[in-house]
Amino acid sequence: MDSESAVDLLVRAAENGDASQVTRLLDEGVPVDAPKPGGRGLTALDIAVRRGHTEVVRVLIEAGADPHQAMHEYGEFTPLTSAASNGRTEMVAILLDAGVHPDTPCRDGNALMFTVTSSAGRTEIVDLLLDHGSDIHLLTRGRTPIEWASAAGKPQMVRHLLSRGAVPTAKAVRVARTWGNNNYPETWPEFEKVIDLLRAAGVDTGTAP
Known part of the structure; x- marks a missing residue:
């Protein structure tokens, strides 16, 4: 199997929430942060965060995926800002526990800004961000x-x-x-x-x- 096909399999497994398949592919040496072929720079971590697959995200981070990475080809989001804007409380907690600073910016803003403006925003995410050091001002x-x-x-x-x-x-x-x-x-x-x-x-x- 060529490397492009292997990365595509990893991304599909992450998209489907198949943590065991993700683990197997990583054990076989598929690069954890390789971008999806033709996927605008998206990685398995980006897609798993967007889909809300928390177990897959844990597996990827434990395997060395960069939780600070910019998402999309223009860096519009990071995993944290994506999770916050989509109201994924557990995902936000996982990323913060992985060492992501809550105020780390992406091109369009930061997690607290996205949380308080999003239709999916949750006050418990506000609390998580503030309790991990986000600046309320x-x-x-x-x-x-x-x-x-x-x-x-x-x-x-x-x-x-x-x-x-x-x-x-x-x-x-x-x-x-x-x-x-x-x-x-x-x-x-x-x-x-x-x-x-x-x-x-x-x-x-x-x-x-």
Whole structure:
């Protein structure tokens, strides 16, 4: 079997969640981080993370897969940001335990930003990231996590970030108003909840037109 075919088998086994097949192929010497042929730079680890196959991910990391690797040909994601944005709590925990710093960026952001804005985002992932050292006030493209959650109209996330010590800002109110009015008018009530939470936390909404 040529090396390209062997890598393709490894990636397929990872995609199918077949940990025993992954282990066998790795034992036969298939490179753990070789990209899928014609697969935009995706590796077995990338695909297993996206599919939510936690046992396969454990096998790959134990075999030396790089949990910090950039995913896709342009580095849009890392395994951690992919897991966080898809709401995969156990996967996030595995990657953090493997030594990935929670604030490690990819091209488009970091795990906390993706978590608080994603429709699949979970507050328990926020807690995992913060408990592993994520900076609740980290600026990403000029916004803090609570400002990103406000812009996305996520009152549950805003409430949770406030409970974890996030500082409410006039900018958070401003982006909630702007995005709610201009981009998502059909979900404006959610943005109103965000603004009410920020007001209750002490933000002077009069300074954030």
